[in-house]
Amino acid sequence: MDIKQTWVEKIKLVDRALDSFLPKAEVYPQIIHEAMRYSVFAGGKRIRPLLMFFTTGLFTDQWQRAVPAACALELIHTYSLIHDDLPAMDDDDYRRGKPTSHRVFGEATAILAGDGLLTLAFALLSGKKYYNNAFSEAYFKEVSPEISLHVISELAEAAGSLGMIAGQILDLEAEGKTVDMEMLDDINTRKTGALITAAIRCGALLGEAQAEELRQLSIYASLLGKGFQVVDDLLDVEGDENKMGKLTGMDKVRQKSTVVSLCGADAAKKLRDNLYNNALAALDSFKENGDELSSLTRFIFYRDY
């Protein structure tokens, strides 16, 4: 598919940009930088960066200005996975088909690598040392300091103790208990939805969207975030372990309530289809430049990994 090739190119760009923002593996103390790089380059789908690019692309051709924020978001996402996988949390040995950070580097280094990625996310959006980085050029040239601060704020709020971190705490508390759909929706909105929403909202801010456009895209983002999680839950039941690079059936092992466990796979698929149609409808007013975002939305709802 032609449009997919443009995604691959953008994903490669994100990887090159991340490579340039992260300290090289040879930089002292090497072990922390090896650990940070190990998880960042462990084969993420880079869905959040693409979402951000395509959202900025609704408003301007200059989507490249979103590269640093897209990388910051990916660093935050990666840090959250490292910490989630720790023995004290989900205690996962594998992620994306590779041993998790603490299995390779030990717990102390894994915790610190996560800390380092979270911190770097804010450094690269604010620091003069990145002014001369080719991947930051458009960001520092085209984006006002006011909007930079707004983007930093969106990311920090989404990742914070009312957003993603709240989701992780609630998820841990819910393990082994049956929760109702409302509670489950709240957990997922925070744990998964917050960063998805940040991708969309930061993309819109970087495109200098108007308040009403931002509001409309936040509705889209909320539907997308819910859909994202339903698909994850379905894949855990029906997905192909080889394609996904992780064990399936883990939600059941952990006695985790999911949409699938509460309502069954058929109802979950109906919910997914509904969310998809509503998400697309929420993009209706952005038809003009919205092809890539619509295609990516379809991919997210009907992916098999």
Next chain:
Amino acid sequence: MDIKQTWVEKIKLVDRALDSFLPKAEVYPQIIHEAMRYSVFAGGKRIRPLLMFFTTGLFTDQWQRAVPAACALELIHTYSLIHDDLPAMDDDDYRRGKPTSHRVFGEATAILAGDGLLTLAFALLSGKKYYNNAFSEAYFKEVSPEISLHVISELAEAAGSLGMIAGQILDLEAEGKTVDMEMLDDINTRKTGALITAAIRCGALLGEAQAEELRQLSIYASLLGKGFQVVDDLLDVEGDENKMGKLTGMDKVRQKSTVVSLCGADAAKKLRDNLYNNALAALDSFKENGDELSSLTRFIFYRDY
């Protein structure tokens, strides 16, 4: 002492500001906010905020504009203590006379509380939701977005994998080994010095210091950071456990190389006195408004807790 009363008032102000920036303990999910607050209000000396205020005070009466950055720095400092104390790291049961976070809340919540504090530090320096906070008023009114970004960058770099996190990794690696003075100086410069330097440099930036003034204050900060660590090492040998709220003699138990273990207490005291005199000399060109910073410097070098 009269001047100390002004410190107490500023410390109380920091506590009130932190209280207003942190989500209330009743905010859902309560456990994460209880944990974040537990460590922030566990009796820190607030030396870094005072350093920042007095440095801003070298340049302007409007030191209140430094309150959010001072709180952000204190949140970062607190997060680093929570993560340092974890079983996978230093495995400490007590800090400032109280059980450490993971002893009270469990490891998972302690890790996430640290993550939440680090994230909040960047949120409160960037976010519109803090515009109407009385403690942020001067910051958002008087500080340009360019300087805000610079402050965020200084904090992120100081806390990052080339700064404080590097220091923690190196410190863990060095445990049980004898390291030489050069190596020890490098560890301390990163682990302790980086945040001390950030306090001074952010204070100067918020005072709109000139480049040459910033350079001079960075020299002062470097000497102060070294002195801070030497005093910590001395207190571990000669300090009063009741005053300090933690066990002494732990460096020996952990076979940690310190200035005292490498050179003896007498040489460490001479080093401290030298660093103190040089630090004061580095403040020479700021005599006019430098009384509080000089007094605080004396306190830091000759404190007994």
